[in-house]
Amino acid sequence: MKLSTKHLLGIRDLTRDxxxxxxxxxxxxxxVLQRPVKKFLPLRDVTIVNLFLRIxxxxxxxxxxxxxx
Numbered sequence: 001m002k003l004s005t006k007h008l009l010g011i012r013d014l015t016r017d018x019x020x021x022x023x024x025x026x027x028x029x030x031x032v033l034q035r036p037v038k039k040f041l042p043l044r045d046v047t048i049v050n051l052f053l054r055i056x057x058x059x060x061x062x063x064x065x066x067x068x069x
Contacts (some may be wrong), residue, residue, distance in 0.1 A: 003018050011019070 001020055003021060004015055005013065005018070
């Protein structure tokens, strides 16, 4: 049970099997959340980070910044 892509950046290129894996995993985590002790042992000592970046255009004044000698 492994996705066909290493990083999930969108859903446009996912296969039917990838989507089924994601839904099955979500079902497993839902069961974990319904337990009195909400621990998922395979994730012990693992750090999970969600990072969202918003790309903004560079301000014009930075493009024309004078060079220092």
